[in-house]
Amino acid sequence: MNKTLIVTNDFPPRQGGIQTFVHNMALRLPADRLVVYASTWRDGSEVRKFDAEQPFEVVRDRTTMLLPTPRVTRRAAELLRAHGCSSVWFGAAAPLGLMAPTLRRAGAERIVGMTHGHEAAWAQLPGSRQLLRRIGAGTDTLTYLGEYTRSRIAAAVGPQAAARMVQVPPGVDERTFHPASGGDAVRARLGLTDRPVVVCVSRLVRRKGQDTLIRSWPSVLRRFPDAVLLIVGGGPYRADLEKLAAETGVASSVVFTGPVPWEELAAHYGAGDVYAMPCRTRRGGLDVEGLGIVYLEASATGLPVVAGDSGGAPDAVREGETGYVVPGRDRGELAERLVELLGDESLRARMGAAGRRWVEEAWRWDLLAERLEGLL
Template identity: 60%
Template sequence: MTVLVVTNDFPPRQGGIETFVRSLCDELPDDLVVLTARMPGDAQYDAGLSFPVERDRTTMLLPTPRVTRYAVQVMRRYGADRVVFGAAAPLGLMGPALRKAGARRIVALTHGHETWWAGTPGARQALRRIGDAADTMTTVSSWCAEQIAPALSTAAAERMRRLTPGVDTSRFFPDCGGEQVRKGLGLEGVPLVACVSRLVARKGQDTLIRAWPQVLAAVPHAVLLIVGGGPDRDRLERLAADVGVARSVHFTGAMPWEEIPPYVDAADVFAMPCRTRRFGLEPEALGIVTLEASATGKPVVVGDSGGAGDTVRHGETGYLVDPYNPVATAVRLVELLTDPDKARAMGAAGRAWVSEEWTWSRSGAVLRALLDIR
C-alpha cells in the first residue's frame, strides 16, 4: 500500500500546519508520496527526503479540474490506495475523484480554518461535501470538533476523530540552549517572559506589552522577549514605546524553525495570550508552541481562545487567561516570576504531561489506524 499526501502545507515553507503534516509523514510507511505546491527552496529540500515529492507548477494547490487530474495521475503512477489531505478545506473536494480512481481510505485533516468554513454559507456546504467524501475528518482540539460537527452530515460527524500534533521532546527539553541565548542577548540572570509566535494580532503580543508596566512595577528588571516575525511588528514596537516599556521589550525578528527551542528554553515563563478575532471567525485552533514550551519545563500563560485551552492544565501546568485583559495577564506573570518554586513545579508537570500524552508516535498510530495501515 502507498499513501498519497495532498497538501499546500509542506516545507520548506515554515508554519504550524507545515510542521504537523511533515511530522506525520515520518510516522507513515516508507512507500509514501507527497503532492504539494511549488515554493522557494523546494528542490534542495526535497532532495534530502527519503520519499518522493511531486510539485505542481502552481504556488497553491486548488481543487480545480486540472489539479484533480494531476492528483489522480500521481496516485496511479505510485499505486497509492490511501489518501491524506493535509488540510481538509478546500483540497478535500477532490475526494470523490480520488475515490473513483481507487482510493480505499481517505483522511482529511482539519486545523482551525475549517471552523470558518463551518460558519459561512456556501463554504459550509462545501465542507459538508468534504466530510461525506472522506472516511474520516480529523480535528486538532475538542473546540474545533464542536465547531465543525454541525456543518457535517450526521454520518460524517460520527466518523470524526481527534488527531493532535505531537511535540518532539528530543528538540524541546529543559536546558536545550536557553543559557546560550540569554548570554548572546545580554539577558543573563534577568527575569524573562518569552512569546514565540508569528507577529499577528491573533497571538496577543500587544496584550503582553500592555501588561508589562504592571509586571515591571513588581519585577523591575524583567524583560519581555518577543520571538518571531510578521506584519504586526511595527505596530507592536510603537505600542511598546507608547506605554513606556520599549527598553524592556526585545524583538528578535523571524527565527529559523530549527533555532526555536533554545529561545523557548531561555524563558522563565512562556506567554501567548492568543485571542479570537473577526467575530469568532479567527480563533486559535490549538497552539502547539504552548506544548513545546511545556516540554522545555516552562510554566505557560495562554489566552482563552478556541482550542488553546487544550494545551494547558489550568493551575497545574500554567494558566488560561482572558486575552483581552492585560491586568489579569500581568497578575499571572508576576505570580510566576516572583514564585520560582511554583514556576518550576508547573514546568515539571507540563514536561511530564507532554512527554506522556503529546507525542508524534501517538499521533502517528492514530493516523495509521484511520488509514487502515497495520
C-alpha cells in the same frame, strides 16, 4: 499501512504551521508507502533541493496554490493509479477534500482529511458549511486538533461524518524541546542573566496578543522592576509593537529578537522563566487560534504557560496544572498571572514539570503518527 497519496497545498519549504505538521507526520510514516502531491513554491531551486532530500517521492504541481480544480483532480487520480495507492491523506481537508469522490472512483479505499483552524472558521459561514458537509461525506475520517475545532466542524459536517472524526493534533519533538535546550546561553548573549524573563515565541500578528503583553508590562514592572519581556519571532505587526512599547514607556525592558533559526528555537523558549501568548479571537470568529502548539513546546521545555482563550488554545493547557488560560484582551488578569508565576519559583517548577510529563505522555510525534497510520 496502505500505500498512500498525500495531497497537500501545505508542504515545505513553504513555511507555516500546517506545513510543519504535515511534513513531520510524513517523516514518521513508512517512506516506501508514501507519495506526496503538492504545490510548488516561489523558489524552484529551493523546492528541488528540499524534495531531493526527502525519503519519499514528492511530485510538484506547476501551480503555487493547489486547489480542487478539474485539472488538479485528474492529476491526483493519475498519480493514485500510477503509484498503486489505495489511501489518500489530504493535508488540509478544506478545500482539497472536495476531490474525494473522484479519487474514490479512481481506486482509493481509505480517505483521511486533516482539519485545522481554518475549517473551524469555514463552519461559521453558510456557503463554506455546505462545502464542509460535502467533504465530510466524501472522506472516511476527518481529524481534528482539539475539542474547540471538533465541536465547530462537527456541527457543519453532520452527525454521520462527525461520528467518524478522530483527534490527530500536531506533536512536539520532546528531544528538541527540553529543559536543557540552551536557554542560559541565549540569556547571556542577550544580557538577560539573573533577570526575570517572560518569553513569547510566535509570529507577530494581531491575533497572538503581543500587544496585550506589552500593555500589561507596566504592572509587571511595578512588582519586578528588572523583568524583561522577550518577544521572539517575526511578522507584520513588529513595527506597531515596537511603537507601542515606546508609547507605554517599557521599551527598555522589551527585547525583540526577530525571526530565529529553527535550530535555536528551543533555546529561546528555554531563555524564559514563564511562557505567555495571550491570543484572542478576531473578525467575528474567523481569525481564531486552532490549537497553539507553542504552549506545548514551552511545556516540553519545562516552562509554565499563560495562554489566551482564543479557539483551541485552552486545549493545549491544563488549567492550574501546566499553566493558566486568561481572556486574551484582559491585561489586568494577564499581569496578575505573570506576577504570580515570576514570584513563585516552586510553582513554576511544578507547572513546568507537569507540562513536560503531559507532552511525553500525550503529545509526542511518534504517538500521533501511529494514530494517523492506523487511520490510513
